[in-house]
Amino acid sequence: MKKILLFFAILNFVFSFEFGALDPQYWNGIVVSEAGKIYGFRFAIRRGNEKADGYDTFFIVHNPGPFAPDGSYAEVSFDTTLPFGLGRKTPIRKKTLKKGILTLRYGKFKNGILGWLEIPESVKIDVIFYSPWNMGENFVEKHGRFISEDGNFSFLPLDKIKRTKKRKNEIIAEISGRKFHFYTGFGNFKHNGLWVENYLKERYKEYKNRRPRFEGEWEGLISSISNNIFWMRLLQPDKGRIYLPAGRRWIFPAPDGKPDLWTMFEWDSFFNALEASVENCKLAKNEIEAVLNTQYKWGNIPNWRSARNGSPDRGQPPVGAFTVLKVYQKCGSKALLKKSYETLRKFHNYWSHNVGLHHKRDGNSNGLYEWGSDTELLGKKIPKWERNVPGRVRAGWESGQDDLPNFDNAPFNERTNTLEMDCIDLSSLYALDSWAMGKMALIIGKKEDARKFFEEYKGVSHKINSYLWNPKEKFYFDRFWNGKFSNSKASSNFYPILAGISSKRRANFLLAHLLNPHEFWGQFVVPTISRDNPSFKEQQYWRGTIWPPTNYLIYQGLKRYGFDAVAAEFARKGANLFLQSWKKYRLCRENYNSITGEGGGNRYQSWGPLFALTLLEDFIDYSPFNGLRVGNLAAKDKNRIKNLRLRGNKYDLIGLPEELILYRNGEKILEFHGKAVLRNIKFKKGKITFKAKVYSDDLKIKPGYRNFTAKINGAKVKVKKGWLNLGKASWVVEFFRRKQ
Numbered sequence: 001m002k003k004i005l006l007f008f009a010i011l012n013f014v015f016s017f018e019f020g021a022l023d024p025q026y027w028n029g030i031v032v033s034e035a036g037k038i039y040g041f042r043f044a045i046r047r048g049n050e051k052a053d054g055y056d057t058f059f060i061v062h063n064p065g066p067f068a069p070d071g072s073y074a075e076v077s078f079d080t081t082l083p084f085g086l087g088r089k090t091p092i093r094k095k096t097l098k099k100g101i102l103t104l105r106y107g108k109f110k111n112g113i114l115g116w117l118e119i120p121e122s123v124k125i126d127v128i129f130y131s132p133w134n135m136g137e138n139f140v141e142k143h144g145r146f147i148s149e150d151g152n153f154s155f156l157p158l159d160k161i162k163r164t165k166k167r168k169n170e171i172i173a174e175i176s177g178r179k180f181h182f183y184t185g186f187g188n189f190k191h192n193g194l195w196v197e198n199y200l201k202e203r204y205k206e207y208k209n210r211r212p213r214f215e216g217e218w219e220g221l222i223s224s225i226s227n228n229i230f231w232m233r234l235l236q237p238d239k240g241r242i243y244l245p246a247g248r249r250w251i252f253p254a255p256d257g258k259p260d261l262w263t264m265f266e267w268d269s270f271f272n273a274l275e276a277s278v279e280n281c282k283l284a285k286n287e288i289e290a291v292l293n294t295q296y297k298w299g300n301i302p303n304w305r306s307a308r309n310g311s312p313d314r315g316q317p318p319v320g321a322f323t324v325l326k327v328y329q330k331c332g333s334k335a336l337l338k339k340s341y342e343t344l345r346k347f348h349n350y351w352s353h354n355v356g357l358h359h360k361r362d363g364n365s366n367g368l369y370e371w372g373s374d375t376e377l378l379g380k381k382i383p384k385w386e387r388n389v390p391g392r393v394r395a396g397w398e399s400g401q402d403d404l405p406n407f408d409n410a411p412f413n414e415r416t417n418t419l420e421m422d423c424i425d426l427s428s429l430y431a432l433d434s435w436a437m438g439k440m441a442l443i444i445g446k447k448e449d450a451r452k453f454f455e456e457y458k459g460v461s462h463k464i465n466s467y468l469w470n471p472k473e474k475f476y477f478d479r480f481w482n483g484k485f486s487n488s489k490a491s492s493n494f495y496p497i498l499a500g501i502s503s504k505r506r507a508n509f510l511l512a513h514l515l516n517p518h519e520f521w522g523q524f525v526v527p528t529i530s531r532d533n534p535s536f537k538e539q540q541y542w543r544g545t546i547w548p549p550t551n552y553l554i555y556q557g558l559k560r561y562g563f564d565a566v567a568a569e570f571a572r573k574g575a576n577l578f579l580q581s582w583k584k585y586r587l588c589r590e591n592y593n594s595i596t597g598e599g600g601g602n603r604y605q606s607w608g609p610l611f612a613l614t615l616l617e618d619f620i621d622y623s624p625f626n627g628l629r630v631g632n633l634a635a636k637d638k639n640r641i642k643n644l645r646l647r648g649n650k651y652d653l654i655g656l657p658e659e660l661i662l663y664r665n666g667e668k669i670l671e672f673h674g675k676a677v678l679r680n681i682k683f684k685k686g687k688i689t690f691k692a693k694v695y696s697d698d699l700k701i702k703p704g705y706r707n708f709t710a711k712i713n714g715a716k717v718k719v720k721k722g723w724l725n726l727g728k729a730s731w732v733v734e735f736f737r738r739k740q
Contacts, residue, residue, distance in 0.1 A: 018242055019071060019113055022235035023132045024251045025259070027076065028057040030106065030113065030184070031132050032153065033235050038136035039153045041184070043117065044126045045080055045102065052084040053128075058248060059090035059603070062101055063586045066207060066223065067230035069280035071108040073203040076231065078102045080123045092585050107203045112185015114196045119178050129155065129171040133237045133261055138169050146171060155184040158193045212279055212644045214616070217637035221616060222278060222644075224579065225609040228588045229275045232606045233283070236262045236290065238307050242283065243290040244272040247590070247605045254308040255381035261307035264294050266316035267400050270323040271549055271607045278613065281331035288324055288336065292343040298358040299350030303397055312377040314398035318351065318429050319553070320344050321436035322624065329622035332647040337440050344440070348433050351426070361426065363416030364481050367463045369426040371395040372418035395419050399426070400549070404528060404542045405535040406478055406488040420481045424468050428495035431460040435499065439624060461501040474509040489519060489530040491550045497557030500625070507561045515566065525573050526551060527594040539593050545600060546577065546592040548610035555614045560625045562693060564677045568634035571618040578611035620653055622646055630662055631677035633695060658696070667704055674699035686737035692726060699726040707738040
């Protein structure tokens with residue numbers, strides 16, 4: 001066996017086809033896409049007269065396991081003891097159950113895929129060969145193989161098939177036995193099932209050792225992000241491109257009522273790219289390309305768009321430039337910025353310009369922004385649930401916070417196609433977008449564009465501070481066109497700190513509102529609407545529940561203003577909320593009840609792991625505001641991050657409540673004892689610089705090399721016994737390697 005394993009690296013090579021559970025309704029199947037051709041098969045589960053297939057299997061998923069980005073290993077399991085066919089009413093069972101678990105493992109091998117199915121005694125399995133989206137190749141059975149009609153692709157069972165039958169364009173083969181092994185692909189295979197098992201076990205160990213991981217207090221934090229987002233991968237069959245949906249069930253119908261080929265949502269997609277970038281920059285870039293490709297000619301990257309339909313009347317929150325900038329920082333691809341720039345600029349102008357039948361989202365032309373919907377752009381074949389819907393409701397959909405109480409009493413102006421209310425969330429996000437576009441323009445050498453974006457940012461910021469700040473409440477509010485402030489305090493009302501709009505004094509007032517247990521703070525944070533709002537008790541959708549995207553954006557604002565201790569506790573609470581559902585039930589929920597902490601909405605939502613991403617970023621992150629930043633103030637035990645790649649460098653980090661050690665490409669580069677957050681860490685040959693905010697009375701810090709000199713705030717200082725001592729304050733620190 002050892003000799004065989006030595007040849008694995010030789011036997012495998014990079015190949016062009018994509019594969020996985022790429023058909024949204026079949027988490028229990030494998031689709032292969034190669035050079036415009038599509039091949040598919042799936043495993044249907046039979047228990048007596050009951051059958052689970054397609055979306056039925058979605059509700060009995062036991063564990064979306066690891067899925068290596070290079071395709072070397074994938075694992076998913078199903079709980080076959082749960083009822084079949086109940087859909088959303090299927091009960092949720094803890095993951096501790098051992099009997100009745102069906103496990104599917106597979107991974108690439110040469111120019112094909114090896115698979116291994118472990119089958120519980122209580123069920124039988126059918127392999128169904130079909131044509132995905134009715135666009136793929138059909139199969140024929142020939143000499144114990146199942147071969148695509150074009151003759152290029154085959155499925156070779158390595159164990160007995162009991163019988164086969166045909167149904168329309170499908171071939172159904174019944175598996176015999178408790179284990180089933182197979183090879184599928186574009187070549188031949190001459191080994192047995194035991195060889196397959198050993199091969200996949202080795203691939204699993206190999207991936208486990210090289211993948212980014214979190215050990216200690218937050219064991220499994222990183223894998224909870226990657227496992228979830230990688231099992232969301234789908235194919236746009238008309239484009240031959242991999243993308244990440246809002247969730248595997250969020251595929252809207254085409255005008256004919258049948259499921260469309262794909263569906264993308266704007267801000268979900270940008271957040272999905274951030275999650276993917278933790279382990280797979282290629283997938284992150286694919287997702288950005290896919291969502292930018294949904295843009296309509298008048299500029300909106302729409303609320304949603306599919307192959308044959310969409311929402312031409314409205315966009316969604318403009319977070320694109322900010323998230324693309326973050327992906328660039330993590331992945332280091334300037335080409336990504338250049339490729340995205342013009343589309344993002346067009347989307348930016350969508351909010352402030354009239355284009356054809358599209359109305360700008362500044363209906364009263366005061367330089368602040370309102371959510372809206374262009375009635376004239378609505379198509380004739382819009383989905384049933386969008387027909388005869390009032391403009392105010394469609395404007396809420398554009399906000400991404402569909403039924404947020406802030407919009408309940410806002411009139412909709414049929415002439416301007418906007419709410420008659422200047423919205424603090426959109427105005428702040430527009431300002432952030434101006435700032436992020438300016439940053440992008442600078443990086444790619446468009447200095448004049450950058451100047452204009454930064455001037456616009458200052459102008460919008462000034463108007464927000466002048467008109468949307470309520471001095472009596474010491475809080476930012478939406479404001480009706482008649483001059484009256486709204487009385488609804490939502491989590492998105494904190495976006496001025498995300499955009500860097502608030503003065504430090506006002507930011508502290510906002511922090512007081514956030515930490516007030518009668519408004520937003522508590523065991524579970526942060527609710528979409530304040531706890532003293534009458535709508536809070538509804539705990540339905542955006543009316544009082546907790547959502548990943550708003551939490552993630554508020555966290556970015558807390559770090560931007562240096563509220564490190566609060567940000568750390570905020571991140572910790574969010575991760576606890578997410579992980580209690582993930583660790584107990586292996587579910588990745590859409591939202592959470594802010595009173596009980598119970599998960600709600602869809603069981604697997606792509607942006608669910610944003611809670612985990614927030615805590616990971618609290619330990620180490622590249623931020624558009626602060627560059628490379630490390631330092632977590634909420635750690636209560638030992639934590640270790642391994643194999644995290646940022647800008648092509650591998651980082652390892654050991655974090656304790658009073659200690660942090662940072663490694664870069666295997667070399668220790670920084671160590672400190674005490675509590676601190678380091679920002680804008682930069683490396684040059686023989687030099688490390690950063691800004692340190694110290695929270696201990698005495699912090700000891702040193703670089704990885706022994707002999708060094710140091711400067712604090714530009715002045716040389718003496719180093720005692722190999723450590724630099726810093727007091728509780730903010731410092732600019734420079735370390736220089738001393739020549740031997």
